[in-house]
Amino acid sequence: MINAVKREIPEYIEGYGKVKPFMGAYANYGEVRKVSTKLKSVKPGENKILSSIKEALLKCDIKDGMTVSFHHHLRNGDYVLNMVLEEIAKLGVKDITVAASSIFPCHAPLVEHIKNGVVTRIYANYMSGPVAEAVSKGLLKYPAIMHTHGGRARAIESGDLHIDIAFIAAPTCDSYGNINGVEGKSACGSLGYAIPDAMYADKVVAVTDNLVDYPACPIEISQEYVDYIVKVDEIGDPKGIVSGTTRITKDPVGLKIAKLAAQLIDESGLLKDGFSFQTGAGGTSLAVAAYVKDIMKRKNIKGSFAAGGITGYIVEMFEEGLFKALFDVQCFDLKAVESYKNNRAHQGMSASMYGNPHNKGAVVNNLDVMILGATEIDTDFNVNVTTGSNGIIMGGSGGHSDTAAGSKLSIVVTQLTKARLPIIVDKVTTVTTPGETIDAVVTERGIAINPRRTDLLEKLKDSNLPIYTIEELKAMAEKLTGIPEKIEFADKIVAIVEYRDGSVIDVVRQVR
Amino acid sequence: MKIVKPAKAGTMESNDIYIMVYPNEKGNEIQLDSIVLKQFGKQIEKIIIDTLKELDVENALVVAKDRGALDYTIKARVETAIKRALE
Numbered sequence A: 001m002i003n004a005v006k007r008e009i010p011e012y013i014e015g016y017g018k019v020k021p022f023m024g025a026y027a028n029y030g031e032v033r034k035v036s037t038k039l040k041s042v043k044p045g046e047n048k049i050l051s052s053i054k055e056a057l058l059k060c061d062i063k064d065g066m067t068v069s070f071h072h073h074l075r076n077g078d079y080v081l082n083m084v085l086e087e088i089a090k091l092g093v094k095d096i097t098v099a100a101s102s103i104f105p106c107h108a109p110l111v112e113h114i115k116n117g118v119v120t121r122i123y124a125n126y127m128s129g130p131v132a133e134a135v136s137k138g139l140l141k142y143p144a145i146m147h148t149h150g151g152r153a154r155a156i157e158s159g160d161l162h163i164d165i166a167f168i169a170a171p172t173c174d175s176y177g178n179i180n181g182v183e184g185k186s187a188c189g190s191l192g193y194a195i196p197d198a199m200y201a202d203k204v205v206a207v208t209d210n211l212v213d214y215p216a217c218p219i220e221i222s223q224e225y226v227d228y229i230v231k232v233d234e235i236g237d238p239k240g241i242v243s244g245t246t247r248i249t250k251d252p253v254g255l256k257i258a259k260l261a262a263q264l265i266d267e268s269g270l271l272k273d274g275f276s277f278q279t280g281a282g283g284t285s286l287a288v289a290a291y292v293k294d295i296m297k298r299k300n301i302k303g304s305f306a307a308g309g310i311t312g313y314i315v316e317m318f319e320e321g322l323f324k325a326l327f328d329v330q331c332f333d334l335k336a337v338e339s340y341k342n343n344r345a346h347q348g349m350s351a352s353m354y355g356n357p358h359n360k361g362a363v364v365n366n367l368d369v370m371i372l373g374a375t376e377i378d379t380d381f382n383v384n385v386t387t388g389s390n391g392i393i394m395g396g397s398g399g400h401s402d403t404a405a406g407s408k409l410s411i412v413v414t415q416l417t418k419a420r421l422p423i424i425v426d427k428v429t430t431v432t433t434p435g436e437t438i439d440a441v442v443t444e445r446g447i448a449i450n451p452r453r454t455d456l457l458e459k460l461k462d463s464n465l466p467i468y469t470i471e472e473l474k475a476m477a478e479k480l481t482g483i484p485e486k487i488e489f490a491d492k493i494v495a496i497v498e499y500r501d502g503s504v505i506d507v508v509r510q511v512r
Numbered sequence B: 001m002k003i004v005k006p007a008k009a010g011t012m013e014s015n016d017i018y019i020m021v022y023p024n025e026k027g028n029e030i031q032l033d034s035i036v037l038k039q040f041g042k043q044i045e046k047i048i049i050d051t052l053k054e055l056d057v058e059n060a061l062v063v064a065k066d067r068g069a070l071d072y073t074i075k076a077r078v079e080t081a082i083k084r085a086l087e
Helices: A053-059 A080-090 A110-115 A130-136 A149-158 A192-200 A252-267 A283-298 A312-319 A334-342 A351-355 A400-406 A454-459 A470-481 B037-054 B071-085
Strands: A067-070 A096-100 A119-124 A144-146 A165-170 A172-174 A203-208 A228-231 A276-279 A303-310 A323-331 A346-348 A369-372 A376-378 A409-413 A440-443 A446-449 A489-498 A504-511 B007-009 B017-023 B029-034 B060-066
Touching (some): A053 A080, A053 A228, A067 A080, A080 A203, A110 A119, A110 A130, A130 A489, A149 A400, A165 A192, A172 A203, A192 A323, A252 A283, A252 A440, A276 A283, A283 A312, A283 A409, A303 A312, A312 A323, A312 A334, A323 A334, A323 A351, A334 A346, A369 A400, A446 A470, B037 B060, B037 B071, B060 B071
Parallel strands (some): A067 A096, A067 A165, A096 A119, A144 A489, A165 A203, A203 A228, A276 A303, A303 A323, A369 A409, A409 A440, B029 B060
């Protein structure tokens, strides 16, 4: 069948089940249900502290076919996923589903567990490195399922993704299971992505390298959700957890793009008191924030909030009074961790509060402007951030689709060509985010506005900005690079890309 | 023109190509490695071959490590390497 972004999708996929085709970004709002949870209540005097991960697995009755979950606040420094899977493998358990909010190069040992059948299913919102390559080559028994950050929260709350055991990497945990991310040698700040796991999993195990006396305050994940606590030497490598500083690009092309994007935001009419804003941690995205900051200061604009994975740069804007508050699901650098710890208006948010389409309103719905990246974007404005142009998985939506759908103005910033590859194409390799939710593309050679946004085009009709059609931008790129040959794929489906509402927006096929 | 000694041109920077040229008894031969091999491999080889023809070179082993160079960059790097390989 053909879905609403014109992708050919099977009606049934082996190892996944019946496919709900993507019908449009706003097709599935309305009455929904959340699942109830099963738990074993704790009576006074019981001890939650166990001696090892193995003991925790045995206490949780680990068996073949179970789903274990992980969150990615320790990013490319995470040790917890590897430690737990090593113990599961040693116990001889097979056919495990790994539901990790993201998978990074540090999770390379997972490839062995995939090869020997310990792990046969993966859920992730983002994956890069050896595991993503293994999945792309078809090594995983069943197709991987790629969510958005908000979509993962929705899947957990609705019961689409049932977690048997959630492992929470806890930078600080007290003896009764209260967890925070702001203290300890592995402090990473907000633990937003772990919150749905903690609330809905049958069993919750906190793995910590900073076990403290009761009570640990502030409490980000509370004792009422935590079954067991295991102390280990290290939950992660601090060097991989948070970058010391996130930096604005020095590349003149990146700066040109950022400047144009900031001008576009200014001319859109959204940059006024009460302005809200989100950007990723990439150098060009941060440069947009820098130019926006200049305009806000020059025009004395007081914004409402900035959201997302928060970086030190956004913290500086907040501290200068340009935003009243920050919403933070994950801190990207040490400065953000510090601010999250000390500023009351630097507010943590769960993955659900951030981007779940099936709650009573996510933070993304209140965003004015969102700055996004792209690996490819097509002439229908569909964006790929899941696969590289060689067809190998190298990312995933994360919050891309959630923020694009929620914000009033979503802007993709990208170079027109990257290493000879034109970024604007007829048809993206994989659709991650539907074009109906993307409003503009800004490149160093010009801007394209989505023709659906007639209001924006009208507003910009006397603008001096270099506005072209997306077809014109595509032709400019191809004149430089030539037209690339098509990548060939085999028939086997290696991953399924679920839109935030759980419908299937695209599938990834095995690379030939 | 006759290649008499090894020579090189270019860098391994993004959007450049690193060309090494050696004398080759078997005629012209190309060994190409590229980050966009699947999408542009044939086109890159064609540019290298055309450039060798233009310069009347018939005994070059060209080892090319491409980092996403555009056609005119490839042509310029090959031409420079060849000129350095003549005596």
